[in-house]
Amino acid sequence: MKFARDTWLIFQRQLQLLLRNPVWVFVGVFQPVMYLLLFAPLLKPALNAPTQAAAYKIFVPGLLVLLAIFGGLFQGFGLIAELRAGVIERSRVTPISRLALLLGRSLRDVVSLIAQAIIITLLALLFDLRVFIGDLLLAYLMLALIALMTSAVSYGVALKVKSEDALAPLMNTVAQPVLLLSGILLPLTFAPGWLQGIADWNPFSWAVDGTRALFAGDLGSDKVWQGLTITAVLAALGVFWAARQFARSVR
Amino acid sequence: MIETRGLRKSFRSRAGRETKTVDAVRGVNLEVAEGEIFGFLGPNGAGKTTTLRMLATLIEPDGGDATIAGADLRKDPAEVRRRIGYVPQGGSTWDESTAREELVLHARMYGIGKADAQRRAARALDAFQLTEYADRKCKTYSGGQRRRVEIALGIIHEPKIVFLDEPTTGLDPQSRAHMWDEIRRLRSDGMTVFITTHYLDEADALCDRIAIMDNGEVVAEGTPAALKREISGDVVLVGLDVAATPQAAKALDGEPYVNKLETADEGGLRLYVDEGATAIPQVLRRLDHAGLELRSIELHRPSLDDVFLTKTGRSLRES
Ligand SMILES: Nc1ncnc2c1ncn2[C@@H]1O[C@H](COP(=O)(O)OP(=O)(O)OP(=O)(O)O)[C@@H](O)[C@H]1O
Ligand SMILES: [Mg+2]
Numbered sequence: 011m012k013f014a015r016d017t018w019l020i021f022q023r024q025l026q027l028l029l030r031n032p033v034w035v036f037v038g039v040f041q042p043v044m045y046l047l048l049f050a051p052l053l054k055p056a057l058n059a060p061t062q063a064a065a066y067k068i069f070v071p072g073l074l075v076l077l078a079i080f081g082g083l084f085q086g087f088g089l090i091a092e093l094r095a096g097v098i099e100r101s102r103v104t105p106i107s108r109l110a111l112l113l114g115r116s117l118r119d120v121v122s123l124i125a126q127a128i129i130i131t132l133l134a135l136l137f138d139l140r141v142f143i144g145d146l147l148l149a150y151l152m153l154a155l156i157a158l159m160t161s162a163v164s165y166g167v168a169l170k171v172k173s174e175d176a177l178a179p180l181m182n183t184v185a186q187p188v189l190l191l192s193g194i195l196l197p198l199t200f201a202p203g204w205l206q207g208i209a210d211w212n213p214f215s216w217a218v219d220g221t222r223a224l225f226a227g228d229l230g231s232d233k234v235w236q237g238l239t240i241t242a243v244l245a246a247l248g249v250f251w252a253a254r255q256f257a258r259s260v261r
Numbered sequence: 262m263i264e265t266r267g268l269r270k271s272f273r274s275r276a277g278r279e280t281k282t283v284d285a286v287r288g289v290n291l292e293v294a295e296g297e298i299f300g301f302l303g304p305n306g307a308g309k310t311t312t313l314r315m316l317a318t319l320i321e322p323d324g325g326d327a328t329i330a331g332a333d334l335r336k337d338p339a340e341v342r343r344r345i346g347y348v349p350q351g352g353s354t355w356d357e358s359t360a361r362e363e364l365v366l367h368a369r370m371y372g373i374g375k376a377d378a379q380r381r382a383a384r385a386l387d388a389f390q391l392t393e394y395a396d397r398k399c400k401t402y403s404g405g406q407r408r409r410v411e412i413a414l415g416i417i418h419e420p421k422i423v424f425l426d427e428p429t430t431g432l433d434p435q436s437r438a439h440m441w442d443e444i445r446r447l448r449s450d451g452m453t454v455f456i457t458t459h460y461l462d463e464a465d466a467l468c469d470r471i472a473i474m475d476n477g478e479v480v481a482e483g484t485p486a487a488l489k490r491e492i493s494g495d496v497v498l499v500g501l502d503v504a505a506t507p508q509a510a511k512a513l514d515g516e517p518y519v520n521k522l523e524t525a526d527e528g529g530l531r532l533y534v535d536e537g538a539t540a541i542p543q544v545l546r547r548l549d550h551a552g553l554e555l556r557s558i559e560l561h562r563p564s565l566d567d568v569f570l571t572k573t574g575r576s577l578r579e580s
Binding site for chain 2: 012016019023027030031092095096097099100101102103104105106
């Protein structure tokens with residue numbers, strides 16, 4: 011009870027601060043729209059898709075997973091600013107739940123990601139993308155789990171390294187190979203065997219496959235439950251680890 | 262109210278390939294009584310903040326233990342958190358929120374309900390004369406206004422003890438005087454106040470009792486008056502020509518009220534006496550009697566800096 015209340019308190023505060031900054035709201039909406047409008051037209055020929063709608067079924071889930079990964083991974087910067095301002099230290103002297111300090115923030119990130127995802131989906135509908143609502147909701151669940159994990163990990167790492175200078179290269183080094191080897195932007199169906207072998211070890215690759223299966227209306231596919239299970243386990247681990255960083259002493 | 266026994270903390274820091282250990286706090290024993298303003302005086306790096314952060318449950322001590330407002334620091338840090346307030350040295354407000362939002366949020370982090378939190382915020386804003394700026398973003402505040410918000414945050418849940426880490430650093434003299442009044446008001450509300458400072462005058466004027474800290478250790482503890490009395494009485498500085506100095510020294514040496522006498526190279530005498538105000542007329546009479554002309558006479562009461570100098574061999578002003 012106390013935990014739920016504490017989480018809600020932090021979530022509300024973080025969401026309020028986010029909405030107060032119109033620049034962020036604008037960027038959050040504008041950036042995915044750009045991807046959709048400027049990048050997508052190149053896809054039909056590149057993917058050898060029979061129709062634009064078919065190309066979107068492959069591209070949109072990839073784009074959404076991409077946003078979930080990157081949106082989450084870079085949340086740590088905001089936390090470093092809070093550390094510097096003394097806001098974290100001030101929170102840590104109160105009896106508030108340490109898990110709530112983390113989860114309230116990560117849930118804000120999840121909510122803002124889902125809002126972006128909805129905007130993109132609605133736009134893609136205009137381009138003849140068609141998805142069942144049930145499948146779509148499951149895909150959103152997958153995205154939420156990814157964002158929860160990446161933002162929690164980013165917060166945890168931020169608390170450990172405590173400086174933007176260390177966080178930026180670290181996050182980039184992690185994000186680049188993860189991105190390239192997940193088949194997010196282009197599916198790995200055309201990749202040589204060894205590359206696919208590596209991709210099998212990339213959890214995001216499973217997440218992308220699962221999300222694509224859902225967008226394709228293939229609810230029964232093994233990829234769906236596999237993707238959901240892997241992301242759920244990783245999200246739980248990420249949250250657990252990051253909450254411990256909040257409980258540990260930080261300067 | 263606070264009792265610490267052998268509190269210790271070292272930090273390991275890496276410089277290049279070497280790891281160095283800094284013994285930030287090396288066995289601090291303190292007793293702070295209920296309802297007093299207790300001051301921690303010491304130069305930069307003395308270990309004041311580290312001690313405070315240990316007492317506020319932010320870092321775990323390497324050794325020793327403490328009881329704070331009846332709760333055991335080691336066994337029950339959660340209870341300690343409920344009973345104390347802490348205002349960090351480097352600030353604690355967020356640029357983009359307003360003082361009122363910060364106060365309400367902070368009260369709610371202590372589990373206080375929304376309506377009550379709003380009432381408390383309004384009361385605190387009023388008490389710290391912040392109502393006028395209450396709904397402006399914190400980044401628009403002056404240093405003094407911001408510091409007042411931070412102190413209001415530290416006491417919003419009415420703790421028994423509040424730790425203030427350098428509450429007046431960076432404030433102009435007028436704001437400092439105001440801040441002293443605020444801190445005295447906390448005491449009269451029944452709170453125990455633990456402040457750190459490196460201002461001698463602040464420790465002297467504001468604190469009921471102080472501990473002087475240097476290099477991770479408490480080197481002296483007591484009321485400012487007692488500490489000063491302990492090291493020496495007053496000093497009378499007698500200004501004389503170089504030629505007249507030896508004669509004057511002879512005339513004054515052995516006078517019953519002079520504890521110790523030193524001659525200065527550039528002429529003049531330093532007389533260590535118990536009570537400067539009564540010694541001066543006698544010195545004047547004695548020198549007049551000996552037919553010596555004096556250029557000036559000055560009474561020097563020992564300051565906390567003299568205490569620090571006696572205990573550590575360094576002046577606080579220099580370190
Ligand atoms: N997190 C840390 N890691 C490494 N060393 C630290 C850490 N925190 C403090 N120290 C070191 O411990 C010593 C005591 O620092 P502390 O901040 O307690 O001093 P202080 O008395 O508060 O000084 P100031 O008046 O400058 O605030 C210093 O030498 C400092 O460099
Ligand atoms: Mg300090």
